[in-house]
Amino acid sequence: MFGKIKKRFGGILALLAFVVAAPVFADDPPPSPEALVKIRAANGECLKCHSEAGLKAPPKEGMDLKKLREHLVHLDTFTASDHGQMACSKCHGDGYDEHPHAAKAREGISECQDCHARKAMRIERQFDKSVHAENLSDTFTCATCHDPHVMAVATKLRDPHKIVAQDNKICLDCHDSDIAFAKMAPDKKKRPPIDDIHDWLPNTRLHWKAVRCVECHTPTEDKLSLSHEIQNKDKAEKKCASCHTANSSLNARLYRHLQTEEQNKYGFINSVILSNSYVVGATRNPSLDLILIVLFVATVVGVIGHGLVRIITTRLRRSKNHD
Ligand code: HEC
Ligand code: HEC
Ligand code: HEC
Ligand code: HEC
Ligand code: HEC
Ligand code: HEC
Ligand code: HEC
Known part of the structure; x- marks a missing residue:
């Protein structure tokens, strides 16, 4: 049904989407389960190096492991974060698929x-x-x-x-x-x-x-x-x-x-x-x-005072009864 509407009003919808959402990619619908599998697989490529496992058994020789240790990304934390359903490459563009990474790669981070x-x-x-x-x-x-x-x-x-x-x-x-x-x-x-x-x-x-x-x-x-x-x-x-x-x-x-x-x-x-x-x-x-x-003192004085008054009145009453 959405497909039909899209076909008929596609242009208007696109325009509307542009006006409403402008270039805010964060407002895009979340990825489908199939897309998510692909995203996770692609992210796995980065994590082959950028994880504890990658540090222990580096997939490539001659890497600067000391630097790599400062650049680990924890998968569980990432997955639970606001960007956990995104591909690393959405923010890390050109240059990060080269190893070592291109010198200018950092300038391209979104x-x-x-x-x-x-x-x-x-x-x-x-x-x-x-x-x-x-x-x-x-x-x-x-x-x-x-x-x-x-x-x-x-x-x-x-x-x-x-x-x-x-x-x-x-x-x-x-x-x-x-x-x-x-x-x-x-x-x-x-x-x-x-x-x-x-x-x-x-x-x-x-x-x-x-x-x-x-x-x-x-x-x-x-x-x-x-x-x-x-x-x-x-x-x-x-x-x-x-x-x-x-x-x-x-x-x-x-x-x-x-x-x-x-x-x-x-x-x-x-x-x-x-x-x-x-x-x-x-x-x-x-x-x-x-x-x-x-x-606290006021309360204690109050309680003690109250007790004293009762003791005295009871005594008085008793001595009265004895009379
Ligand atoms: C390449 C695009 C992209 C970049 C760059 C980006 N984000 Fe996001 N952001 C997203 C997407 C997509 C979502 C997921 C939207 C959702 O799930 O609702 C998101 C979600 C969020 C959320 C949670 C939803 C919300 O809007 O409150 C926050 C907060 C957030 N991002 C902050 C940031 C901050 C801060 C930066 C910069 C350090 C940043 N983002 C950079 C795309 C991006
Ligand atoms: C073959 C191993 C390997 C893979 C795969 C890999 N990296 Fe790296 N990366 C490293 C090493 C080693 C460093 C530290 C040395 C350096 O700074 O160049 C590093 C540093 C970085 C840095 C910090 C330095 C900078 O330029 O800002 C970022 C960001 C980064 N990698 C992103 C990624 C992303 C994103 C991917 C996946 C697209 C990825 N890496 C895949 C090995 C790898
Ligand atoms: C990366 C470091 C860094 C982070 C993160 C940071 N600050 Fe600061 N903050 C500073 C520095 C440096 C100053 C001193 C600025 C100055 O002397 O004028 C400062 C100053 C302040 C001041 C003093 C203003 C004044 O009147 O002198 C307050 C309040 C403050 N920060 C609160 C926060 C809060 C709250 C957060 C977290 C949401 C935060 N900061 C995060 C570095 C940081
Ligand atoms: C209950 C309220 C409250 C909370 C919570 C609080 N602050 Fe403050 N903070 C203040 C007040 C009020 C002052 C000014 C104190 C003064 O001038 O005597 C202050 C002063 C500061 C200053 C100025 C220091 C200076 O003299 O230059 C910094 C920096 C700061 N706070 C950071 C933080 C950070 C970081 C946190 C969280 C860990 C935090 N504050 C939590 C109320 C709070
Ligand atoms: C001093 C630290 C600090 C700086 C600098 C900072 N943020 Fe935040 N930001 C926070 C904190 C703390 C929260 C609270 C998280 C929450 O309540 O969800 C937050 C929440 C957010 C949120 C989600 C809540 C909302 O209002 O939608 C977005 C989006 C965001 N920041 C974007 C940005 C952008 C864009 C910048 C730069 C212009 C920025 N932040 C700079 C500390 C910071
Ligand atoms: C929403 C955008 C976004 C996504 C998604 C994202 N990154 Fe980043 N990443 C950044 C930004 C921005 C920086 C630079 C932070 C700074 O200035 O210190 C960064 C820095 C890094 C660094 C360097 C860390 C450091 O301490 O300087 C590494 C490594 C890295 N990212 C790897 C990854 C990997 C692996 C993924 C996917 C699992 C990923 N990133 C997904 C935005 C993103
Ligand atoms: C920004 C909010 C905020 C402000 C301002 C604030 N408090 Fe609190 N205070 C809290 C919260 C939240 C707790 C934690 C309660 C808990 O989880 O048990 C707390 C806890 C306390 C406790 C400890 C209780 C215990 O269980 O041991 C004392 C005492 C206290 N506050 C006194 C003060 C006094 C005195 C001031 C002013 C100088 C003050 N607070 C200002 C929010 C605040």
């Missing part, structure tokens, strides 16, 4: 914009305003954060813990490593230790496992997707209540792709909102601890 024109336009506008784009050299690009063989979008990962782990790894790999940071930073700029910067945040490392850096470092206006504008540090979120309350901004961001039932399943409501989490001593926040200690 960029995000080539296939994600529409999205890239929105995101580039935000990225251009980010601290990284403004303060660092042009070598800080989309690919600095996005490993196209690894990354998977939030809607695909679903489990907030997986999303947090993936997205924070990007920032921590650089902000928690002197070597990686120095490669990107302006001359003489020392890396501020990530724990020291955030020492006002209790259980800092636990927060890295439960919330994303971008939750506090990007504006919230964009309701549908994450903003790529990593802001200056004075604009960063510092209010505990933006997360530790019902209808928090965290709810609107990290959990936006989940239904309410699912949020419950992943324990969000229980662990963060109905925060039993706030236990004295579990925090390293003096003022919070003080408030909690005051509350």
Whole structure:
């Protein structure tokens, strides 16, 4: 039936497709099962070298194995990623079927914009305003954060813990490593230790496992997707209540792709909102601890006071009965 429509309105459809999808190849339908078999076979050719197995038993002699070791692609990770159904050759064009690869092959690697024109336009506008784009050299690009063989979008990962782990790894790999940071930073700029910067945040490392850096470092206006504008540090979120309350901004961001039932399943409501989490001593926040200690003391005094009053009134009643 689609074939018939296509025959009759082919021209219009093609035009429509062009207008709607422009050159966004990412909007192409996913490959058929048969096509996928071919893609996997072709990718297998690259992985004959670019895998642990290839490194152990190189299919060719005289290769630079030290370099190859730095260039492995893990098949399972790749398959689970956003680009897992694509042929390597879609992004790695001419020159990569030669061995050793052509010197100019690297220049031909496709960029995000080539296939994600529409999205890239929105995101580039935000990225251009980010601290990284403004303060660092042009070598800080989309690919600095996005490993196209690894990354998977939030809607695909679903489990907030997986999303947090993936997205924070990007920032921590650089902000928690002197070597990686120095490669990107302006001359003489020392890396501020990530724990020291955030020492006002209790259980800092636990927060890295439960919330994303971008939750506090990007504006919230964009309701549908994450903003790529990593802001200056004075604009960063510092209010505990933006997360530790019902209808928090965290709810609107990290959990936006989940239904309410699912949020419950992943324990969000229980662990963060109905925060039993706030236990004295579990925090390293003096003022919070003080408030909690005051509350605790008040409760203890209340309980003891209540008990004392009861003991006294019972005594009084008993002595009255004796009379
Ligand atoms: C016969 C082994 C072999 C095969 C097959 C192979 N490569 Fe490589 N590749 C290497 C080695 C060795 C290096 C590291 C030395 C170097 O940089 O040239 C490398 C480096 C690379 C690099 C990083 C260097 C650069 O130019 O950016 C990329 C990207 C790459 N290969 C992509 C591919 C792709 C895509 C395929 C499949 C179309 C593929 N390779 C197939 C051996 C192979
Ligand atoms: C969606 C596009 C895309 C696909 C699909 C893709 N790659 Fe890449 N690949 C890239 C980009 C972009 C880079 C360069 C990253 C950078 O600048 O550091 C790269 C870099 C590499 C490198 C060098 C790694 C490094 O650390 O510098 C290797 C090796 C490689 N790709 C192999 C593969 C193989 C094998 C496949 C298929 C299984 C594949 N790629 C599929 C976009 C892609
Ligand atoms: C050669 C074309 C091509 C290139 C280059 C490319 N992609 Fe993709 N991308 C695709 C295709 C095809 C899909 C699969 C679409 C789907 O499954 O819905 C995809 C899916 C995605 C997705 C998940 C779906 C979505 O749009 O949210 C993200 C995120 C993504 N790509 C980001 C990137 C980034 C970042 C880069 C650059 C590092 C990049 N892509 C480079 C073709 C490409
Ligand atoms: C500072 C690191 C960083 C840089 C630079 C970066 N991204 Fe992202 N990007 C992320 C993170 C983190 C996510 C969140 C993943 C999610 O929520 O699915 C993301 C999500 C995305 C998504 C999927 C969600 C969406 O909004 O559609 C696309 C597409 C994307 N980025 C493209 C790009 C492009 C294009 C560039 C370059 C102009 C770029 N990114 C630069 C970190 C970065
Ligand atoms: C490859 C390295 C690299 C990655 C990846 C990276 N950054 Fe940065 N970032 C830097 C460098 C270098 C600076 C210092 C820029 C300067 O001094 O002006 C910086 C600065 C910052 C600042 C400080 C801005 C200010 O006001 O001083 C924040 C906040 C920040 N990054 C957050 C993030 C977040 C969040 C991510 C992950 C989504 C991330 N960065 C990923 C290298 C990186
Ligand atoms: C709960 C919110 C929150 C989270 C989560 C968070 N930050 Fe921050 N971050 C802040 C605030 C607020 C500041 C400003 C602190 C100040 O100026 O005293 C800051 C400052 C920074 C700075 C500036 C350092 C400097 O002084 O130059 C960097 C870089 C940074 N954060 C990176 C990260 C990274 C990377 C992550 C994830 C591992 C992260 N942040 C997670 C709130 C957060
Ligand atoms: C961006 C969101 C966000 C902000 C801002 C934030 N938190 Fe959290 N916090 C979380 C999440 C998510 C958890 C993890 C809950 C869990 O999984 O048990 C957490 C955990 C905690 C815990 C540990 C609970 C435990 O189980 O040990 C404490 C204490 C805490 N937060 C206090 C604070 C304080 C105090 C502030 C303000 C200075 C703050 N948080 C700011 C999101 C946030």
